[in-house]
Amino acid sequence: MTNNYRAYLKTHLRNNLKPLLFIVVFSVVLTVALAYTNQKDVLNYYYNDKIRITYYCTIWIPVMILAISCYIAPYMEFAFFKKRRNLDCAYALPISRKEMGRAHYFSGLLTIFLPYTLSYITNTLLMLRYQQEYFFTPLIPHYFLCLLFGICTYSIFVFVFNEANSPGDGIWFIILWSAVFYLVLSAVRNDLFLEFLNKTTWRKITSNSDLAFVFSPLVFISEAFTDRVERPEWYTYTRLFKDDEVIFCLIFWLVVGIAATIAFFKTFGKRRMEKTEEISDSWFGYRILVPVYAVAGMLTFGSSGNGTIILEVIIVILALLGYAIYRRGFHYKKSEIIILSLLLIFLFI
Amino acid sequence: MIEVKKLSHRLGEKIVLNNVDITIPDNTIVGLVGINGAGKSTLLRLLSGVYNADFGQILFDGASPEEASTRQNIFFLPDDPYYTAAMTPAKLFSFYKTFYPNMDKTAFEQLIREYKIDVKGKMRNFSKGVRRQVFIALAVAIKPRYLLLDEAFDGLDPLSRKLFKDAIIEFVENERATVIISSHSLRELEDFCDRFILLDDCQVKQHGDIAEHVSNFCKFELAFTDTVDKALFADLPVRAIDIKGGHFVQLVLEGDSEEMRTLLTALSPVVMDEIPLDFEEMFIHDVEKNRGVKNDE
Numbered sequence: 001m002t003n004n005y006r007a008y009l010k011t012h013l014r015n016n017l018k019p020l021l022f023i024v025v026f027s028v029v030l031t032v033a034l035a036y037t038n039q040k041d042v043l044n045y046y047y048n049d050k051i052r053i054t055y056y057c058t059i060w061i062p063v064m065i066l067a068i069s070c071y072i073a074p075y076m077e078f079a080f081f082k083k084r085r086n087l088d089c090a091y092a093l094p095i096s097r098k099e100m101g102r103a104h105y106f107s108g109l110l111t112i113f114l115p116y117t118l119s120y121i122t123n124t125l126l127m128l129r130y131q132q133e134y135f136f137t138p139l140i141p142h143y144f145l146c147l148l149f150g151i152c153t154y155s156i157f158v159f160v161f162n163e164a165n166s167p168g169d170g171i172w173f174i175i176l177w178s179a180v181f182y183l184v185l186s187a188v189r190n191d192l193f194l195e196f197l198n199k200t201t202w203r204k205i206t207s208n209s210d211l212a213f214v215f216s217p218l219v220f221i222s223e224a225f226t227d228r229v230e231r232p233e234w235y236t237y238t239r240l241f242k243d244d245e246v247i248f249c250l251i252f253w254l255v256v257g258i259a260a261t262i263a264f265f266k267t268f269g270k271r272r273m274e275k276t277e278e279i280s281d282s283w284f285g286y287r288i289l290v291p292v293y294a295v296a297g298m299l300t301f302g303s304s305g306n307g308t309i310i311l312e313v314i315i316v317i318l319a320l321l322g323y324a325i326y327r328r329g330f331h332y333k334k335s336e337i338i339i340l341s342l343l344l345i346f347l348f349i
Numbered sequence: 350m351i352e353v354k355k356l357s358h359r360l361g362e363k364i365v366l367n368n369v370d371i372t373i374p375d376n377t378i379v380g381l382v383g384i385n386g387a388g389k390s391t392l393l394r395l396l397s398g399v400y401n402a403d404f405g406q407i408l409f410d411g412a413s414p415e416e417a418s419t420r421q422n423i424f425f426l427p428d429d430p431y432y433t434a435a436m437t438p439a440k441l442f443s444f445y446k447t448f449y450p451n452m453d454k455t456a457f458e459q460l461i462r463e464y465k466i467d468v469k470g471k472m473r474n475f476s477k478g479v480r481r482q483v484f485i486a487l488a489v490a491i492k493p494r495y496l497l498l499d500e501a502f503d504g505l506d507p508l509s510r511k512l513f514k515d516a517i518i519e520f521v522e523n524e525r526a527t528v529i530i531s532s533h534s535l536r537e538l539e540d541f542c543d544r545f546i547l548l549d550d551c552q553v554k555q556h557g558d559i560a561e562h563v564s565n566f567c568k569f570e571l572a573f574t575d576t577v578d579k580a581l582f583a584d585l586p587v588r589a590i591d592i593k594g595g596h597f598v599q600l601v602l603e604g605d606s607e608e609m610r611t612l613l614t615a616l617s618p619v620v621m622d623e624i625p626l627d628f629e630e631m632f633i634h635d636v637e638k639n640r641g642v643k644n645d646e
Contacts, residue, residue: 004417007447015433088427091399094420094448273399274360 005099012103013110019076020111027065027115028122034061035126057134057226058127059142062119063218066112066150071174073111073154074161077104082167084276091273101268105158112154116147134229142225149217149250152257156214159260162268163282165275172325173280176289181212184292187299211249220246279328286326291339294319298346316343350375351396351495351527356405358391365391367551369405373529373544378521380538380559381531382632383548389531390428392548393497396529397425409495421449424493428500430484432472438483439468442490449491457490463512478504482513489516496520496528502537510534514541539563539628547632549639563631567606569613571598572620585612589634601626601634 035058080086081104091097120143127134160177164170211220224246281287297315323336332340351373358366365388373379381389394400396407398414412419432441438461446452461468464482472480481504488496496517502510517528518541532538538545539559547555555562566588576595586609589601598618602609606623613621 002417004448011444011447083431085427085429086431088394088399088425088429089431092397092420092423092425092427094417094423096417099417272401273394278361 002095002099004093004095005103008093008095008100009103009106012107016076016107016111020114023069023072023111024115024118027069027119030065031061031119031122032126034058035123057131057229058123059139059226059229060222061123062116062143063146063222065119066116066146067153067215067218069112069115070150070153070157073108074157074174075167075171076111077108078158078161078170079167080104081162082165082170082276084273087273087276096269097271098265098269101265105264108154108158109151112150113147116150117143136229138225138228142221142229145221145225146218149221149253149257152217152253152260153214155257155261155264159264159267160284162264162271163284164280165278166280169280169285169325173285173289176293177284178214180289180292180296181214183296183300185212187296211245212252214253216249217253220249279326286322290319290322290326290336293322294339294343298343312346316340319343350410351529352406352408353396354406354408356392356395356402356407358388358395358400358403360391364551366395366548369553371546371553371556373527375527376521376525377543378517378528378530378541380535380542380545381529381548382533382535382538382545383531384636387548388551389548390499393425393427393499393529393531396495397423397497399425422494423497424449424488424491424495425497426484426488426499426501428503430480432480434471434473436472437469438466438472438486441472441483441487445487445491449493451492453490453492456492457486460486460489460512460516464509476504478506478509481505482509485513485516489520492520492524492526494524494526496526498528498530500532501530502532502534510537517541535629535632536627545628547635549636554639555635559628563626563628565603566626566631566634567602567604567609568624568626568630569598569600569602569609570620570622570624571600571613571616571618572596573598573616573618581616585609588638601630 038058038061080090090100093100120139124136124139128136156177157174160173161170164173213219294315297318298312301311301315319340320330323332323340324330327333327336351371353369353371353373356366356369357364369392381392383389391400395402396414398416398420401415407414409419409422414420414423436444442452442454442457458468461483464479464486466475466479466483466486472483475483485498485501488498501513505513514537517530520526521528530538530542542559544557545555545559545562546553573596577592577598578595579590579592582590582598582600585600586603587600588603589599591599593599600613610621610623
C-alpha cells in the first residue's frame, strides 16, 4: 500500500463524506419510520386455543436498505471514471489505476456497510422496545450473512458498471444483470429446449427461478432468520424455499460475487481510457444482455410459453429499443439484424 | 530526458500517431504544434500516462509513465481540467499536495495573487481563463521535473499570457525542468520555446530548435517590370511562392539569406526586400509542404 494510495483514499473519503452522511441519515430515518409503522401492525392468531398477539418481525428493513445501497454505491463510486475530462486529471496522478480502483471499491463498501449497520442497530433497538418476546441471538448471524451477500451483490454491480463506457450504460447493465439469471431460468423451466437434461436434478435446481434474482440470497436469509427470530412454538412460518434450492442459490451467488470481485480487480487497471464515453461494447453488456433478454423473454412470456402474441411483439420492440440504446441510434450491425430477424421469425412461427 | 521510440497509437479504428520517434533533452521548453486532429493531445496523454501506448515506448529518464512512480515527476494540465462542484483553489491545492508533498505554497499563492483570483472562490463560478490560471499556478507550485500543458494559452488574456510565460521561464530556470506545451498560438510559443515538434499526418514532420529552424529560411519581396511566372524560380529552393498581378512576388526560400539574395539578384528584379519570417508562417509552409508531398504521391 503506497503513501499515494492512502492519500488518495483519505481525500476520496473526505470528498464522499457529505453524500455518505446523507445516505446514512436517510437510512436511519427510513428505518425508524418503517419499523415504527410495521411493528405497530399486530398479527393475531390462535395457539392452544388462546389468542396470541405479536408484531411483524422487521428484520427486512435494514436488508432492504442494504439492497438499495448496492445499487447506489457503484454509481457513486465509479461514475467518475466514465468521463474523459475526469480521467485526464485522475490517470495522470502518481497513483496506479489498480490502487485507484481499490480505493473506490472500498469506499463503496463503506456506502453499503454504514447505512446497513446503522439501520440494523436502529431496527434492533426498536425491536427490543416493541418485540421483546422475539429471539434476538439469530440477528447476529443474520446481520453478517446479509452483509456478506450484500458485498457479493455490490461486487457484481461494480464489475458490470465498470464494463460500461458511460454512467447511463452502467445503470442499464446493473438493472439488466439483476434479473438476467431469473429470466434465463424461467425460460429454461418451460422445458422448450432442455429435454436432454436430467429433469429431476435440473428441476430441483430450477424449480424456483425466484432464487436466481440477484437479491434472492438476501430474501432467503431474511426469510429463514425471521423464522428463527419469531418464537417457533407460537407460529410456524410457511417458508417459500426448500433447503437444497437455497443452498444452491447461496453457493451460486457467492461464486458469482467472488468471480465478479476478481474480475473487477483484474480488469479495472487495464481498461483503455480512450473507450470512455464511447459505445459500451463489452461482452458483459448489451451485446449479450439484449439477445439473452429477448430470447428468454420470448420463451417465458411468448405465446409458446405462458404469454400471448402481444407480449412477443412487445419483446421484439424492446429488443429493437435495447439495440438502439446500445448503438445510441437506430443503426444496427449485421449480427444484431440477424438476431432481430430470428426473433421476428420466431414471432411469426 | 524524454525518449519516444516507435510510438503508434489508435483511437478506435483511426491511427492517431504512427511510428513517432523523438528525444527531448532536459531543461528545455518545447512547443508541440500541429493542425487540429494532428495528435497533439493524444501525444500529451500518452506522455502523461493517461493513455497506454498501443505500440512503442515512452521513457522519462528510462522509466515508463505508465508506472505511478514515474508520474510523481510529471504534471499534466489537460485542455479542460477536472474539478468538483465544491472545489476552490485552496482545496485544489490541498488535494494535489497529497500527491506532491513538496508543493510550493508560496509560489502558488504568489501566482494566485498576481492573477487576482479569490483563493476561496468556487471554481465552477470562475471563467475558463481564470480556472486555467488556477491550474497554471498549481502546475508551477508542484514543480514537476516534466510539465505537460495542453492548449496552454486557451482562454488567457494578454496580461495573463505574459504572467504565464514569465512563470514558466522562471520555473524552468530554477528547477531545470522540461516543459512541453501544445498550442495554436505559435507566436506565443516562438517567444519562449527553445524547441518545437511539428505533428502532421500522424507523424513528427519537423522538430528541433525554433530559432535554428526559422534561420534556415528567408523571405523576400520582389517586383519585376516584365510579367513573371513560377517557372522563373524553378531552380531556386522555393518553399512557398505567391505571385500577384504577374509582377509582384513573395518568396520563402530554404537556405542562407545572403546566398539566396545573390541568386535572386541574378533574376534582375527592380525591387528586392528581405522581410522577417516568423514561426507561424514557417508552420503554415511546413504543413502545406507536407500536404503537397502527400498529394504528389
